[in-house]
Amino acid sequence: MRQFVVLVCTLLLAPLHGGAQDAKTLPSSDERYKADILLVVAHPDDEGAATPYLARAIYDEHKRVAVVFTTRGGSGGNDYSREHGAALADIREQEARQACAALGIVNVWFLDGKDTASQNVLNSLANWGHGTNLEALVRIVRLTRPEVILSWLPGVFIGENHGDHQASGVLATEAFDLADDPVAFPAQVAGASKRLEPYLENLTPWQPKKIYFFSDASDEKQFAGTGPAYSVREISRSQRKPYWRIALDAAKPHLTQFPEDIHKLSKLSDEQLEKLMSDPDHAWWSEPMTLIFGKATVPVQPWEAIFPDVEPRQKEPPPTVEQYSGPAVVYNVGQGPPLTLALGDPWNFYERFRQAHKLADLPHAHDPEIAVKAGSSVGIPLIITRKPGAVREITVKVTVLGGWKVISGAGKFVLPDEERIYLRVELQSPEIPEKELKGQPADSIVVSGISGDSGFGEAGLRVLLRLSALPQ
Numbered sequence: 121m122r123q124f125v126v127l128v129c130t131l132l133l134a135p136l137h138g139g140a141q142d143a144k145t146l147p148s149s150d151e152r153y154k155a156d157i158l159l160v161v162a163h164p165d166d167e168g169a170a171t172p173y174l175a176r177a178i179y180d181e182h183k184r185v186a187v188v189f190t191t192r193g194g195s196g197g198n199d200y201s202r203e204h205g206a207a208l209a210d211i212r213e214q215e216a217r218q219a220c221a222a223l224g225i226v227n228v229w230f231l232d233g234k235d236t237a238s239q240n241v242l243n244s245l246a247n248w249g250h251g252t253n254l255e256a257l258v259r260i261v262r263l264t265r266p267e268v269i270l271s272w273l274p275g276v277f278i279g280e281n282h283g284d285h286q287a288s289g290v291l292a293t294e295a296f297d298l299a300d301d302p303v304a305f306p307a308q309v310a311g312a313s314k315r316l317e318p319y320l321e322n323l324t325p326w327q328p329k330k331i332y333f334f335s336d337a338s339d340e341k342q343f344a345g346t347g348p349a350y351s352v353r354e355i356s357r358s359q360r361k362p363y364w365r366i367a368l369d370a371a372k373p374h375l376t377q378f379p380e381d382i383h384k385l386s387k388l389s390d391e392q393l394e395k396l397m398s399d400p401d402h403a404w405w406s407e408p409m410t411l412i413f414g415k416a417t418v419p420v421q422p423w424e425a426i427f428p429d430v431e432p433r434q435k436e437p438p439p440t441v442e443q444y445s446g447p448a449v450v451y452n453v454g455q456g457p458p459l460t461l462a463l464g465d466p467w468n469f470y471e472r473f474r475q476a477h478k479l480a481d482l483p484h485a486h487d488p489e490i491a492v493k494a495g496s497s498v499g500i501p502l503i504i505t506r507k508p509g510a511v512r513e514i515t516v517k518v519t520v521l522g523g524w525k526v527i528s529g530a531g532k533f534v535l536p537d538e539e540r541i542y543l544r545v546e547l548q549s550p551e552i553p554e555k556e557l558k559g560q561p562a563d564s565i566v567v568s569g570i571s572g573d574s575g576f577g578e579a580g581l582r583v584l585l586r587l588s589a590l591p592q
């Protein structure tokens with residue numbers, strides 16, 4: 121009856137309003153996919169680098185988390201069953217979805233990057249298809265509209281130093297800077313198209329507020345003070361168990377990656393697990409976990425809590441990040457000395473990357489460094505810049521400890537008549553017995569450029585020899 125009255129009134133009033141109808145509510149963004157935190161990682165199981173913090177954010181701070189895996193992890197070994205290659209990637213995707221679901225995370229996307237076993241971020245970006253995957257990630261940022269992005273630290277450090285990890289951090293940084301720019305991938309934000317329009321996406325430009333990183337470097341202590349520190353041993357108020365325990369239980373679907381550990385840990389009592397995870401030599405996560413501050417578009421202090429509205433403010437002193445003191449890279453060939461020599465990519469790329477993305481304070485190795493397998497070959501990439509008219513005949517000299525062999529790249533060279541020349545010194549590292557490798561310091565390799573009687577530049581790399589490491 122009431123409906124009928126409303127209808128009659130509407131019909132009676134209609135002519136008076138010149139034919140206007142009730143205002144129609146236009147569709148809004150899909151709230152089911154709105155995230156407070158977007159985690160951008162490379163491989164199924166990488167989410168584990170952040171799960172103790174995510175457990176806190178999800179269960180005790182009621183934050184919504186979405187995850188992007190930039191690869192499906194098909195190139196590692198399978199230690200659980202016989203599937204490999206593309207079939208293994210299919211399994212790993214399911215394992216990752218189950219691991220995320222264990223924390224209540226269901227908004228999970230996989231990009232098209234190929235799992236690339238190398239320490240060089242540029243190998244990963246090349247093998248992934250950098251542009252296509254960046255476009256896809258910008259789309260997910262615009263869809264999920266995160267307040268905060270978390271990702272792997274883009275930089276070269278002694279450690280696992282996985283190129284894929286670094287590449288996911290590069291993409292996350294680029295997406296952070298691009299998603300709010302309406303001329304970046306404009307078809308994504310072209311709106312109000314007709315129904316059944318299959319090309320234009322009607323998303324909204326979006327600026328996340330902050331970006332933080334975590335690292336696979338061996339020495340995690342070097343990042344202390346570079347961002348907020350979160351206890352992994354603290355007991356979750358709502359779950360009544362430590363955050364490490366929630367994270368550990370969520371890692372159990374990753375059977376193709378570390379089945380022995382999962383089986384072993386599953387047999388331990390709560391007390392035994394507690395003891396194991398309190399031991400710094402065996403714990404999966406360091407206590408506390410530092411999330412390295414990248415940058416923010418709102419006024420914050422780097423060491424402040426990620427969500428100051430729900431977390432107590434951390435009153436730590438400002439971080440002191442040591443300034444980069446590696447070889448200077450000369451970009452402006454028109455000025456400065458006639459010839460320069462510096463370390464090439466990926467170090468040259470990262471120096472430019474930090475400048476381009478306003479990440480000058482992002483931690484980076486004080487002196488360029490890397491870890492490689494003892495007995496493997498090591499390449500020192502170099503960039504020589506040359507002013508027009510400068511001499512073209514140079515000598516490249518390599519200074520290295522005994523046991524190392526220079527294979528190529530040293531000696532006399534005539535440079536092409538160009539302003540930027542790439543050169544590579546190849547060395548063979550010494551074979552060292554396993555027991556002697558433990559505790560050995562990194563070896564320093566110094567490459568000098570000489571023109572006539574004087575040097576025109578030096579590039580150094582600290583190389584730590586290990587029992588195993590990803591190819592350089």
Ligand SMILES: [Zn+2]
Binds near residue numbers: 165285
């Ligand atoms: Zn990984």
